[in-house]
Amino acid sequence: MQAEIYAYKCTACGHLHHPAHFVCVKCGGREFEQVALTGEGTLVTYTRVYNLPEGYMKPFIAFGIVEFPNGLRAAGQMGTDELQLGMRVRAEVGVVKEGVGKDFYGFIFQKAE
């Protein structure tokens, strides 16, 4: 099963965070509830990185920062080669790094239809 990526909602004031904070950046609250961070957003900026670890079978990895409609911004990998500032993207969750005995899941942003 694919993991989900969450936003963390302060139970006192409702302020959303990503990634998780121990103390709310708005009201100082310390309790949060997990809310799935999904859907479409806007590509704020991106890059293609060419200095990759040895053994990588591709010339570059693309990364981007995406703004969701709820105002949260998150970094992730780009799953599309068509990259343009301001484009609509859909947040998918997939394996972003293969670890020893444990894979790491994260955002892979795809071009929205």
Next chain:
Amino acid sequence: MRQVGIVGVGHTKFGKAGVPLVEMLSYAAVEAMDDAGIKTGKGHGIDQVFAATMGGGMINRQHGVASALVDTLNLRPAMAESVENGPASGASAVKLAYMAIASGMCDTALVVGGELMRVVSGWEATDFVATMLHPEAEYNYGLTLPALAGMFTRLYMEKYGVTEKDLAMVAVKNHEHAMHNPVAHIQLVPDLYSITEDEDAIIINPHVAEPLHVYDVCPVSDGAAALVLCAMEAGDRFPKKPVRIAGIGQATDTHAVAERAVSTDLLAVRLAAEKAYAMAGISPREIDVAELHDAFVILEIAESEEAGLFPRGEGHLAVRRGDTKVGGKLPINTSGGLKAKGHPLGATGVSQIVELTRQLRGEAGGRQVAGAKNAMAVNFGGFGNNVIATILTTGGPEKYASGNLRI
């Protein structure tokens, strides 16, 4: 709070050291102690040692670096601490030495910063630096410092009209400055046309992290830099007139870069600089020379604006006018900067202060800024989540009488 000055500087040739970490630190330390006229034998007078290194433990498999350094330099039983604050470790060590002396707890301190990075591959060095990024929101994705810098550069170009040629001009300027700095890692000047407009430019100067090219990014270097600091009231014990540390400011910002309210702001640079100016009683207009943390050349432009040296969005125009060259209105990175002098992480913040001390003493040779009296350094940790600004001056402490509390 007592006033604090710099009475000794030392600096190894940046590049590939070929010696173990503590030996490399020792070369810089001994040069600084010689410069300060301190004997390395009995009666050296060093009360406290700070050793700044980010990766000693991770890439050199050595912890307790300050303790090892004190022993090999025969400075026992001086107090000693190792300092790790990412790429801002060097300026942090200078700040801690300042606090130690200003508090009255000691009179003389030795600060040594260094990094031995070329013992690992380029990728391993990049990966080790990336371990300071947010583990879940950044590092696990494979994000690195060049990746964050590439995304920041794209936004900055879009918002303020900075061009790839502007970026290359910063690099060429810093390489020109480095030609006059014998301790700089890279002693060559790339041709601006060849790395930007020539039909082979993308081969000579390929992308690292779009839109950043090889010549927009600092090299991986070994190296060490050292300072001897003393209480200003003890300054006449040393052969050279102390250069006074007039102000230090430090500020932090969000760990995950995506969380910042304005993606093109380096808020911690602005706040650190404001604090340093306020403490020094010196305004940005009075700064004669600056060392800004240009691990990626866009940072020199952005920091020059956040530190108030040029108006917002106009740092690249100053580069086009030649204001930031030696001989210009406000020379920046006369040492060659991180871009050409090199960026051994723990050394960098100390190295910046070494360069500015040489400038204020008039010892900078072919890169000397004539009549420089006030100088600023910005040492940038993380991707701007921990920044230290330091202001040096040849001027006296008009506002604070020596030995008195700062109001």
